[in-house]
Each structure stands twice: as structure tokens, then as C-alpha cells.
Amino acid sequence: MHAYLTAAMFTLMGFAFVASTLLLSRLLRPSAPNPDKLETYECGPLPVGDAWQQFNMHYYLFALLFVVFDVEAAFLYPWAVAYKQVGLYAVVEMILFVGLLGFGWAYAWRRKALEWD
Amino acid sequence: MTIPNISFGPFDLVAVAPYVALGLMLATVLLAVPVLTWFERVTLGLIHDRLGPNRVGPRGLLQPIADGIKLFFKEDILPSNVDRRIFYLAPAISMMPPLVAAALIPLGDFRVDMGGGQTRPLTLVAADINVGILWVLGLASLQVYGLILGGWSSNNKYSLLGALRSSAQAISYELALSLGVLMAVLMSHSMSLVQIVQSQTGGIMHWNILGLFPFGLVAAGVYAIAAVAETNRAPFDLPEAESELVAGYQTEYSSMKFAIFFMSEYAAVVIGSCVAVVLWLGGWDPIHPVLGFIPGPLWFAGKVLLLIFAFVWVRSTLPRFRYDQLMRFGWMRLLPVALVALMLAAAMSAYRTDPSAGSRIPPKPEKPKPLMGGTQSL
Amino acid sequence: MRPGVLIFWLLAVPMVACALLVITSRNPLRSALFLVAHMLLLAGMFLSLSAQYVAAVQVVVYAGAIMVLFVFVIMLLNLGGAQKMDAAGLGWALGIAMSLGLAALFVGTGVWKSGLHAGKATAKTLAQGGTAQAVGFALFDPELPWLFPFEVASIVLLMAAVGAIVLAKRKL
Numbered sequence: 171m172h173a174y175l176t177a178a179m180f181t182l183m184g185f186a187f188v189a190s191t192l193l194l195s196r197l198l199r200p201s202a203p204n205p206d207k208l209e210t211y212e213c214g215p216l217p218v219g220d221a222w223q224q225f226n227m228h229y230y231l232f233a234l235l236f237v238v239f240d241v242e243a244a245f246l247y248p249w250a251v252a253y254k255q256v257g258l259y260a261v262v263e264m265i266l267f268v269g270l271l272g273f274g275w276a277y278a279w280r281r282k283a284l285e286w287d
Numbered sequence: 288m289t290i291p292n293i294s295f296g297p298f299d300l301v302a303v304a305p306y307v308a309l310g311l312m313l314a315t316v317l318l319a320v321p322v323l324t325w326f327e328r329v330t331l332g333l334i335h336d337r338l339g340p341n342r343v344g345p346r347g348l349l350q351p352i353a354d355g356i357k358l359f360f361k362e363d364i365l366p367s368n369v370d371r372r373i374f375y376l377a378p379a380i381s382m383m384p385p386l387v388a389a390a391l392i393p394l395g396d397f398r399v400d401m402g403g404g405q406t407r408p409l410t411l412v413a414a415d416i417n418v419g420i421l422w423v424l425g426l427a428s429l430q431v432y433g434l435i436l437g438g439w440s441s442n443n444k445y446s447l448l449g450a451l452r453s454s455a456q457a458i459s460y461e462l463a464l465s466l467g468v469l470m471a472v473l474m475s476h477s478m479s480l481v482q483i484v485q486s487q488t489g490g491i492m493h494w495n496i497l498g499l500f501p502f503g504l505v506a507a508g509v510y511a512i513a514a515v516a517e518t519n520r521a522p523f524d525l526p527e528a529e530s531e532l533v534a535g536y537q538t539e540y541s542s543m544k545f546a547i548f549f550m551s552e553y554a555a556v557v558i559g560s561c562v563a564v565v566l567w568l569g570g571w572d573p574i575h576p577v578l579g580f581i582p583g584p585l586w587f588a589g590k591v592l593l594l595i596f597a598f599v600w601v602r603s604t605l606p607r608f609r610y611d612q613l614m615r616f617g618w619m620r621l622l623p624v625a626l627v628a629l630m631l632a633a634a635m636s637a638y639r640t641d642p643s644a645g646s647r648i649p650p651k652p653e654k655p656k657p658l659m660g661g662t663q664s665l
Numbered sequence: 666m667r668p669g670v671l672i673f674w675l676l677a678v679p680m681v682a683c684a685l686l687v688i689t690s691r692n693p694l695r696s697a698l699f700l701v702a703h704m705l706l707l708a709g710m711f712l713s714l715s716a717q718y719v720a721a722v723q724v725v726v727y728a729g730a731i732m733v734l735f736v737f738v739i740m741l742l743n744l745g746g747a748q749k750m751d752a753a754g755l756g757w758a759l760g761i762a763m764s765l766g767l768a769a770l771f772v773g774t775g776v777w778k779s780g781l782h783a784g785k786a787t788a789k790t791l792a793q794g795g796t797a798q799a800v801g802f803a804l805f806d807p808e809l810p811w812l813f814p815f816e817v818a819s820i821v822l823l824m825a826a827v828g829a830i831v832l833a834k835r836k837l
Contacts, residue, residue, distance in 0.1 A: 173414035174712055176305060177390045177422075180413070183313065184386040188379040188547060195359045195543035208367040210443045211538055217444070225447070225741050227833060229455050232614070233734040234829040236458040238822050239622070240730040243465045244722045245804075245818070246629070247421055250473040252801025253633055260805040261637045263812060265630050270819040274826035275623065283830040284618040285611070373694070417796050421721035428729025432701065435736055439694065451740065458733060465725075478797055 231283060242271055292399045301399055301409055309413035311584075312389040319557045320550045321351035327599050334603040355546075363542035366441070373440035378540070378547035381433020384426035385554035390414045391423060392561045393481045395571040395583030410481050411584065419480040420472060423562055424465050427517060431457045433551065434519075438536035449535025452525050452610060459617040460516035460523075466625035467510030471566035473633060474498045480562075484570030494569040502632035507567040509625045514559040515601060516617070518552060522605040525613060560594035561587075568594075672713050680706040693739045697732060704728040715791040718800050 210217045245267065253260040278284050293300050325340065325348065332339020340347025365371065393412035400406055416422060431454045438450020472478055474495050475486040487494045496507045516523040525535075532538075537548050564570060568590050571583030608616070683703040690696040704727045711720035793799055804811050 173416050176309065176414040177387055177416070180309070180313075180387045180390040181383065184383050185379065187317070187386075188382055191547065192375075192543055195363065198359050199542060200360075200362050202362065203364070205367070208364065210366055210368050210441075211445075225451060227741060229451055230734075230737055230741055231829055231833040232455050232459060232618075233737045234833075235618075235826060236462065237726075237730045237734055238826045238829075239462050240465075240726055241822055242819075243462065243469070244726050245815070246466075246469050247418075247472065247478065247722075248718065248797045248801030248804055250469050250633075250801075251476055251478060251798050252805060253473070253637065254476055255802065256805045256807075258634075258637045259807055260801075261630075261633045263805060263815070264633065267816060267819040268626060268630060270816075270823050271826070272626075274823045277827055278830050279619065281830050281834050283834055284615065370692075370694075373698075416717070418717045418721045421718070421725065421797070425721055425724035425729055428725055428733075431729075431733060432698075432736075435733070435740070436694075436698075439740055447740070451737075454733065454737070458730070461729075 235278065235283075238274065239271070242268070290397050290399060292401055301407070304409050304411055305413050308394055308411045309390060311394060311411075312392055312413060313386075316386055316389045316554045316557055317550075320553045321355060323553045323556065323595065324351050324354065326595070327602075330596060330599045331603050334600065358543060358546045361542040363544065364539075366443075366539050368442040369539065370440040370442065373436050374539075375544070377433050377437035377440060378544045378551070380436060381430060381551040382547050382554070384430040385551060385558045388423050388426045388558045388562075389554075391416060391419045391480055392558070392565065393484060393570060394587055396481075396485075397583070412481055415479060415481045418478045420468055420478045420483070420562075420566075423480075423558075424461075424468060427464065428461055430517075430551075430555065433548070434536050437540065437548065441536070441539035443539050445532045445534075446536050446538045449532045449538070452532075453519055453536060456519075456523065456525060456613060456617070457517060459614060460513040460621070463509050463617060463621040463625050464513035464517055466622070466629055467506045467513060468566060470502060470506030470625075470629055470632060471495050473629065473636070474503065480565050484565055484572065487569040488572050490573070490575045491569070494567065494572070496567040499632045499636055502628045502635070503567070505628045506625065506632075507563075509621055509628075510563060510566065511597075512621060514563060515598065516613075518555045518559055520552070520556065520598060521602040522607050523613060524607060525610055556595060556598055557591070560591045560598070563594055564590040669713065673710075676706050676709045676713065680710070694736065697735045697739055700735070701728050701732045704732065714795070716795040718795060718797040
């Protein structure tokens with residue numbers, strides 16, 4: 171558990187580093203804002219509306235498939251460190267597991283869900 | 288390699304080793320940016336057959352310092368439409384994962400002479416964690432928040448599109464990354480970075496990259512491609528494709544906030560290379576035991592530098608992917624190849640009986656009782 | 666105060682604070698961010714119980730995958746700005762009743778399963794039981810009953826994948 175405390179210490183040091191850099195630069199740099207300068211940058215033309223709009227739902231599909239395969243990977247970790255002791259049995263089990271998910275992947279491929287249209 | 292146990296006041300070498308490793312890694316990650324910007328520009332200059340930086344200091348060595356000073360003195364523009372708190376939080380979040388992952392990287396191991404003919408092993412690592420590589424992956428998966436939040440809080444269409452693209456790219460290649468890592472875990476039977484390196488001791492033939500041939504090589508390739516994609520570097524630098532999206536999620540960032548995003552990219556490159564060396568190239572293990580007189584950390588640093596050079600080489604050689612090609616490649620090529628290779632490698636390794644064990648299924652050592660049910664928990 | 670107890674409070678207080686901020690924030694993205702912070706602190710809680718593997722998976726799957734999905738949905742559906750949330754009295758009452766019921770269910774299951782015994786587990790057995798190796802042995806050992814649930818998990822994941830594709834590919 172000691173090791174985790176060291177890692178936690180790194181997190182604190184990281185935040186301290188970022189905060190101190192931002193603070194230092196705030197002390198050093200000039201500040202001369204004006205309304206035009208603070209406008210959203212769109213290469214010159216005035217922006218029309220907010221950027222917070224609805225976007226292509228296809229991104230959502232990728233995120234969902236990612237969750238599915240990430241959970242699969244989470245099952246693979248304990249297997250990868252234990253399969254040697256359990257033997258061929260565990261390998262067959264996992265091939266079944268991955269094979270079943272392979273159907274999901276094949277379905278996505280057939281439905282062209284992974285293509286960008 | 289045996290070294291004497293030097294004492295520093297009330298502490299000896301064994302006691303201070305984690306702090307030495309901590310300081311070394313912290314310095315490496317933070318100094319990586321100035322050193323690597325110079326290294327990258329010089330290398331790009333060489334590859335493009337042009338001069339590269341040569342104005343500030345000998346061979347342009349002081350250029351990164353000049354750049355740093357410039358960034359400190361640049362005006363910081365906080366656009367009026369941004370979500371302020373998240374706008375400030377995003378660079379900090381993107382800097383954190385590589386910094387914390389640095390604590391887990393082992394740099395070398397020694398035998399310390401404790402006096403009286405006794406030695407004890409000492410590993411130069413800040414934090415040796417039983418599931419270390421899983422934490423590295425977890426941290427890598429948190430880095431995507433830096434991009435998403437930076438792009439979203441900017442309230443700029445280019446930023447938001449860049450953030451969406453880069454986060455979709457990052458999660459797609461993260462799968463391939465973890466499957467590549469799993470192959471190394473499978474070969475070393477451990478998730479502790481120290482044990483993974485120790486399982487590869489004995490020269491290049493024992494390194495994971497040549498293990499379970501050819502699957503080690505395939506998985507190392509998958510890892511390498513996914514690592515380049517995860518760090519958003521060319522040819523996968525779609526989120527900042529300047530011809531399409533200005534600077535992607537960084538468009539509205541200026542001054543030091545921009546610099547921190549910039550630093551986090553280079554820090555991620557360093558950590559990605561370090562992890563690759565640990566997983567595939569034997570960590571601090573010399574290429575042949577004959578060369579064992581060179582200290583382990585030097586081997587480690589050399590291999591990491593080699594991989595960083597490869598990062599730059601790839602950047603200067605390959606053109607950028609188109610976005611649909613990128614997603615197609617990640618999901619339809621990299622993912623199935625990695626999964627099938629993993630299954631085949633496991634079958635191969637389970638089929639190969641251990642000659643010393645005798646039976647197909649070796650006895651299960653130290654199998655702990657499951658902590659499920661009964662009065663055992665709580 | 667023992668160090669373990671101190672760590673518990675150091676994690677528990679911010680955890681509850683984050684959980685409250687999730688439901689009180691007006692901005693959905695901030696809610697999601699507080700939920701991420703909550704998940705990370707929960708991983709710390711698992712660590713303090715020596716469940717190293719579960720803690721790491723908590724970060725990889727919940728903070729790193731599921732919450733990314735949440736954030737995606739928030740970004741894609743244009744829930745960007747602050748939302749007006751006029752929770753009526755009935756909504757509050759229902760929410761509080763449901764969360765109390767859920768808490769009672771969890772606590773009750775714990776008490777029913779183990780009956781508030783101190784247990785035989787020592788720091789050492791806990792530390793051994795929390796590693797990925799131990800989880801792997803328990804999951805794949807043919808003598809233990811976890812293999813069937815494991816394969817069922819695969820089918821559940823398959824259904825999730827197919828369902829997502831059907832929904833997303835339907836002509837809207």
C-alpha cells in the first residue's frame with residue numbers, strides 16, 4: 171500500500187506544478203484584453219451561435235462499442251496472469267468468451283456500423 | 288550489478304532508492320519537453336535534409352529555453368464565451384496521467400552490498416504495484432478527459448469537433464493498446480512492471496518482443512501503432528489537423544495553458560516509450576549478458592531514446608490519415624488482429640508443456656481461497 | 666486515529682461531497698465530472714480494502730470508459746448550457762425514498778451475508794485475495810461456480826453491442 175501513497179504524492183506534486191506554472195506566468199505576462207480579442211476564433215468571420223450544438227450520433231456508437239470491449243478487456247487481465255496455472259481449460263473458456271463477442275464484432279462489420287458515412 | 292550501500296546520515300541507499308527513482312522520473316518527464324522539442328526539431332531537420340534550429344546557442348541548444356521564456360511572457364487570452372473553470376481545469380487534467388504513470392516506471396535493479404558478504408536486491412522504482420500495468424492503462428484512459436474538456440469548454444466549433452474526433456480516436460485505439468499490453472502480461476504472467484522486466488532477463492532472445500514468436504512481435508507492433516495514436520501524434524494527429532480544424536481542441540488556448548497541453552503530449556510520448564521498453568524490450572536488461580557491465584538505467588534510457596527517435600521518424604515519414612480510414616483501421620484491422628493473436632498465443636503457450644512439470648496442467652502454486660461468501664469478508 | 670480509519674475519512678468525506686455535487690450541479694457536464702471524481706475516490710476506497718484489481722478496473726472501466734460515454738452523450742445531445750431543473754416536491758421525495766431503499770438493500774445484504782462478524786480475514790489474506798492472480802484463479806477454476814456467470818457476461822456484452830448497433834443504425 172506504501173507504493174500507492176507514493177503515486178498519490180505524484181498526483182499532488184503534479185497539481186502543484188501546474189498551479190505554480192500558471193501562477194508564475196500570470197505574474198509575468200501582460201494582460202490587455204479587448205472585446206474583439208476575446209471573440210471565439212473562427213479564422214476571422216464572426217461565429218454564428220454557440221458551439222454547443224448537436225453532433226453526429228455516430229460518435230456515440232463508437233463510445234458504446236468501446237465500453238463493451240473495454241469490459242471484455244477487464245476480464246482478460248486476470249485471465250492473462252492465471253491461465254498458465256489453470257491450464258488449457260481456461261484458454262478454451264476465454265476463446266469461447268471472445269468468440270461470442272466476435273459475433274458482435276462481425277455484426278457491426280456486416281451492418282457497416284464501423285464505417286464512417 | 289553489485290553496488291556498495293552508501294549511507295546518507297540516518298538513511299542508507301535502500302531506504303532512499305524509491306525517492307531517487309521518484310526524483311529521476313519527475314525530472315525526466317518535466318525536462319522531456321525542452322529536451323524533446325530540441326531533439327525533435329534536430330531530427331526532423333536531419334530527415335528533411337535541412338539545418339534545423341541553429342540560432343540560439345550552439346546547435347540551437349538554447350532554443351527550448353527561449354521558447355519557454357517566450358511562452359511565460361505571452362498574453363493569456365481567456366475568450367469571453369468559454370466555461371472558465373473547466374477551461375482552466377482541462378490542461379491540468381491532461382498533464383496529470385503521464386506524471387502519475389511516471390511513478391510506476393522501474394528504471395533498473397541492483398544488488399546492494401550490505402556488508403559481511405550479504406547482498407540484497409534493490410529495484411530503482413518509485414512505486415512497485417502488483418497491478419501496475421493496469422494502472423498505467425487506467426491513467427491513459429483518463430487522459431482523454433483533458434482533450435474532451437478542453438475542446439468543450441472553449442465553446443468553439445473547431446475545438447469541439449477536434450475534441451470529439453480525438454476522444455473517439457483515443458478510445459478506439461485504447462482497446463488495441465490494452466490488447467497489446469495483455470500479450471506482454473500473458474507472456475510474463477504478471478502485471479507488475481518490475482516483474483515483467485525481471486521475467487525478460489538474459490538478453491534479447493528472452494525479451495517479450497521475440498517471445499511466443501511471432502505473436503510477441505505482432506503485439507508489439509499493435510502496441511506501437513496504438514501508442515502513437517493515443518499520444519495524438521502524426522500520422523494520427525487528426526485532432527489538431529491544422530488544414531481542417533485550425534488547432535483542434537487547443538484552438539482557444541494560449542500562453543502557459545497551451546504550453547501545458549504541449550508538455551502533456553511530450554510527457555505522454557516519454558511514458559509511452561518507457562512502458563514499451565518495459566513490456567517488450569526487456570527494460571534495463573542488456574542486449575546480451577556480456578554487456579552487463581553497463582549500468583541498467585543507462586540501457587533503459589538508451590532504449591527509450593531509440594523509441595522516441597522512432598516517434599519522430601514516423602512523424603516525418605508518414606502522411607496523415609483521413610478520419611474514416613483511421614477509425615476503420617483501428618476497429619477493423621488492429622482490434623481483430625490483436626484479439627486473434629492473443630488467443631493463439633495463449634493456446635500455443637498452454638499447449639507447450641513445461642518440460643520440468645511433467646504433466647499438462649502444472650500444480651497450482653499458492654492458490655488463495657476465494658473470499659466469497661461465509662464470514663470471511665467484512 | 667488509526668491510519669486505515671484516517672484514510673477512510675479522507676476518502677469518504679470528499680466522496681459524499683462529490684456525490685451531492687453530481688445531483689446539485691446545474692450544468693450536466695459538471696455533474697458528469699463530479700461523478701468521475703467520485704469514481705476515482707471509490708477506486709481509492711477499494712484500494713484501502715486491498716482490492717487492487719477491482720480498484721484498477723474501477724478506473725479503467727468506470728472512470729475511463731463508462732463516464733466517457735456519459736460525457737459523449739452530454740456533448741452530442743447539446744446539453745451544454747445550464748439546465749433548468751425544477752424538481753417538484755414529489756420528485757424529491759421519490760428520489761430520497763429510492764436512495765434510502767437502495768442503501769438499506771446494500772447494508773441489509775452485507776449484514777445478512779456476513780452478520781457483522783469481524784471475520785477471519787487478516788490484512789495478509791485480504792492482500793492476497795485482491796490481486797489479479799487471485800481473481801483469475803477464482804474465476805477460471807473449474808471447481809468453483811464462477812465459470813457459468815463468466816460466459817453469461819459474454820452474452821450480456823454481446824447483446825449490448827448488438828443493441829447499440831441496431832439503435833444507432835435505425836433510420837431516424
